[in-house]
Ligand code: KIV
């Protein structure tokens with residue numbers, strides 16, 4: 106039987122931290138509603154202590170969203186946790202998310218704390234939050250550059266103080282998939298009372314490995330996966346929700362893991378986040394990019410027309426894209442060209458098709474993509490092919 110991995114979406118918090126991605130209240134609300142429809146298990150709505158506006162946004166979202174948990178991020182400080190408590194007061198299922206760094210470099214240069222002080226602070230923050238909220242997540246910032254035994258010690262201590270989720274962030278996107286999987290396995294094995302908490306991962310994309318690390322961690326036993334829509338986030342971004350979810354779905358034979366995401370909502374959610382943030386999705390972006398289901402090469406077009414599975418490992422419909430796309434360019438073949446003519450209402454004799462196809466190839470050498478208008482112009486030049494409606 107497949108196990109379920111929870112999807113923790115942080116588009117509205119870590120995603121919003123990407124340069125130029127901040128959203129106003131209305132925009133955050135719209136995205137929050139869409140995330141709820143998408144079926145995320147947890148949405149991190151913001152960082153309540155960061156600004157009065159963010160506190161207000163988390164509060165408003167918490168009051169409206171009913172079908173998933175709503176989380177607010179807090180430093181390990183009572184004033185942050187108080188802001189989180191206020192923001193989440195009306196949530197149906199609130200989660201306070203506390204973080205503190207555990208790597209030597211962060212503890213020495215940023216926190217100026219000893220490892221013992223870090224454990225003490227983490228425990229007291231979790232215990233404080235636990236007074237107001239049953240569901241408390243603790244993130245060991247920069248976990249992938251932390252000493253694994255120290256990490257297990259911190260996690261054991263916060264679980265003892267009431268943490269329900271312990272999160273292993275690859276904060277600076279430094280980990281490699283095999284290494285990260287090993288770390289997750291080690292934490293699972295060596296953290297005291299790990300059976301009392303969920304194990305989560307949160308991967309950044311500085312080396313382009315955010316999704317690979319997340320999937321490797323899922324295979325190694327992580328049961329909550331943190332991510333953002335379109336992979337937006339600090340610097341090179343976070344692991345992308347759509348790639349993780351479709352990776353698990355398409356390769357369920359390999360992972361044996363399900364999520365509760367309604368994948369047919371993926372594309373519309375991606376479009377909304379792109380419109381609201383103004384950050385375009387690159388055309389070749391996996392799953393949701395403009396070219397993700399476009400075929401130009403003749404051999405591919407021919408294959409897809411015979412059987413879609415030849416070059417499509419998932420259907421566009423499964424992610425909410427109505428149809429794949431045959432792009433006509435210099436690599437396209439006769440079959441796709443003829444098909445497009447039919448779609449446009451032209452029935453042409455073989456000789457005309459030969460002639461127009463030759464002209465199309467000459468034009469395609471000069472242009473990146475041949476449009477329907479170009480094709481129309483070519484066909485209009487061949488009188489016998491003009492459809493009734495054009496006569
Ligand atoms: O990247 C990170 O370490 C974070 C934590 C606050 C979870 O975003």
Ligand code: ZN
Pocket residue numbers: 119274276307309339
């Ligand atoms: Zn992060």
